[in-house]
Amino acid sequence: MKDVQNSYDDRKIPIQKAGIKDLQYPVVVLDRQNKSQSTIASVSMYVDLPHNFKGTHMSRFVEVLNVHRGRISVEEIEDILLTMQDRFECETAHFDIRFPYFMEKEAPVSREKSLMNYSCALLASLKKDDGRQVFDRVLEVGVPVTMLCPCSKEISEAGAHNQRSVITVRVRTNDLVWFEELIEIAEGEASAPVFSLIKRVDEKYLTEAAYNNPLFAEDVVRAVATRLRADQRVCWYQVESENEESIHNHNAYAMVEEKKTNDE
Amino acid sequence: MKDVQNSYDDRKIPIQKAGIKDLQYPVVVLDRQNKSQSTIASVSMYVDLPHNFKGTHMSRFVEVLNVHRGRISVEEIEDILLTMQDRFECETAHFDIRFPYFMEKEAPVSREKSLMNYSCALLASLKKDDGRQVFDRVLEVGVPVTMLCPCSKEISEAGAHNQRSVITVRVRTNDLVWFEELIEIAEGEASAPVFSLIKRVDEKYLTEAAYNNPLFAEDVVRAVATRLRADQRVCWYQVESENEESIHNHNAYAMVEEKKTNDE
């Protein structure tokens, strides 16, 4: 059979990314507490395509993924990217994976345990640059929290509007950082953390905690940024907070991003 | 050209719905305040298919819609359904349309005006039944509101968790009911309404109003149901409240439905 993808292309346009997007795939990811956990990922894999080749062989992406079936870790991902460079004879390989991730949390007073879900991602690439390999990796966590408005509290006789918010933290690091650490930073800097199971004593505690810790979206991204700025392992960070305002049908948003000057 | 759809089918299986789904289409809907407003709808149109016909002519749905291009109202929809019965030689025609709908609202204290968006729908069908035509029509509104938790308020020294919620009201009526009326009922029975533009005096007012009107999801669906039960024009209603809990990453939900006994 003719290999159409291997045909010559004369348009002189290199393609930065060609590949597969949003393949659903079961994975096992490293877990600080239980060593590993099973989850379901949405996987995207891309390679660059030199200007003289017509197309990419899409089946090879899934073959590479199948070889590594089972475990996704930082080490595995570098290996996957190397295999992609090799199989596709390309300069740059991209591997993006996004999955729900669970932590067992204890309610603050009753100590009832339950599973809390977070939205995590690993966005990685490997690029040949003048003979050396440049590996890039972004860890991302999406952390649901409670945010209580300082303005509403200040001006009102009683109460204050509050809402579910999602804090998204993305980091590049020069050393191991667990998803759990980023999650704990985000939860620790919000008005209050959220849980999937709380009893009345916890609800009292969390209501009062949030009321005593009013924060704007701007405050929480600064507080998380302050923590990441002080962390020597973190070279770059981006922090977003999106508050699903209980007094509006649109969201309040704040974002701060910093590339540390020592990151060279 | 051969008309494949008109072929004979011998499997003896009538099809309840065949048609098109989620066509995006600009429409003009009736508006209590301004007579009409332009919006963008997602339209689905189906007919039943007798067991002996192979397929439906999908292009005819869009032709019917094009003829009525411009206005969508209760009268238009009955006419669209009649045209569908005629063009498709069918017993039952379905026309479902879903669109964002806007009302100009005044903030409660500052009187600042702004546009508030709601998610509205009309779900209609016309069925030949023993020689007579049975028209069925459901009006639906999705209304974002503030809901404040009575339990959290009762047990906490200060504050109370609250959140954005969506109240969905569906009704069958024997007389004209405006979307605006259903929206106002839902907003009136929630802990507080939401606005797209409020000033500090309004934020104080709304924070205190919600704090003074704590309601469970169960309370608000009962309150809305009480209003609809008393409305002679309403033959059937379904009321849902989905609270995007600020203390959880999952939602609290309540639903009540009633078909009035006089609806025969």
Place this chain on the structure above:
Amino acid sequence: MKDVQNSYDDRKIPIQKAGIKDLQYPVVVLDRQNKSQSTIASVSMYVDLPHNFKGTHMSRFVEVLNVHRGRISVEEIEDILLTMQDRFECETAHFDIRFPYFMEKEAPVSREKSLMNYSCALLASLKKDDGRQVFDRVLEVGVPVTMLCPCSKEISEAGAHNQRSVITVRVRTNDLVWFEELIEIAEGEASAPVFSLIKRVDEKYLTEAAYNNPLFAEDVVRAVATRLRADQRVCWYQVESENEESIHNHNAYAMVEEKKTNDE
């Protein structure tokens, strides 16, 4: 602390469903081939609420779920529903669960193995009715397939438009039916099945298979219905096909539903 939810309500409006919606939770479901598989579910749990009670204790739903942590099967679900009736002192309990489900499939010619994902759900309820318990359970599978248009093939000199479609099958049964069986019926009646990994020999095979098996959305729902009508274990079925038309930006849709007369 005061139990606000237990307060008396005098509005005389019973609530059909009160509970939690869209809780993310890891589950283990039965698997015909491997006994079990780990996946991530979206869980909703509701109970009815008599007219004289103000509210439901939302934390109890998650407690019930935690007790059964680990396994979700038909037997487990009945047990969960019984526990819900007991804990909430209610008449009716609902348990709805939706999750991605994977099967290992072999490509038709190369025999390459890969994992294919399907969207599955179990929608169950248990209701006390005049002293006896009525258990209701719907199995649902969403199966992506290839559909090729008979009209386009018939009238064109070469080629035929085809597209990804999703066939949704829902059944009530009086005996064990595996998700895998419903998936295989849907894949077997489409123009062709889809795979996550195929080689060129498979692509040739599947392209020709689809071209030789042109079907309307109406055809495939009838074909699946014919199979389910003949299956003695199935009491009720609903079959939908939604074709993501490659020649339109809207979808073609067909639905057939039948409650068998022996289902009394």
Place this chain on the structure above:
Amino acid sequence: MKDVQNSYDDRKIPIQKAGIKDLQYPVVVLDRQNKSQSTIASVSMYVDLPHNFKGTHMSRFVEVLNVHRGRISVEEIEDILLTMQDRFECETAHFDIRFPYFMEKEAPVSREKSLMNYSCALLASLKKDDGRQVFDRVLEVGVPVTMLCPCSKEISEAGAHNQRSVITVRVRTNDLVWFEELIEIAEGEASAPVFSLIKRVDEKYLTEAAYNNPLFAEDVVRAVATRLRADQRVCWYQVESENEESIHNHNAYAMVEEKKTNDE
């Protein structure tokens, strides 16, 4: 009332973006054929916040939008951004707007007219940089098309798999470019355009046209890029194609991006 947002913040962390996200708002956009069309937009507006200010006044964004109520055009957007800089005393203002956009198209043979919907966006910012104002604006169109696989056609005896794809084109320009122009480029370079209404003669024409014009995702992004590279008005472009593969449940993807060297 105390102006909490105006408080001093001592954390020395400037915020790149603070504002509102996903506000639904009716807009009127310029239309090449009919001068203007009404549609519904999702609007996000952000400003930067110096390190010494605690928060942003969220209501001012909606006030700015309300003043410009009615028309959204390139000129209006620069004006909105200037007003934002002024009202918020900020260096950088962002205005992002996303909306369905319609064009009336004629079917290729029958000449039947119908409305086709596209997903359009304008992403704009204005930044004070050493005393001068830097205006940046990206136009984006999402264009549904038919794509037919060259490999499948080459290796199969008859037929070829094809699917709905979305081509996304983003450009920065130094002169007026209409959304309609970008849409026409994308439709012209795909295997075939799609329509909301076609008759059998058109279906024959489009089926054969696609079969005679097989293209990979990689081909179509190169073809569109070639057109944009030759257009003197375009300084930068990014072209994506995402094919909703009819033989897979995941998508094929290609992306090419170029900043022209004359763009200084």
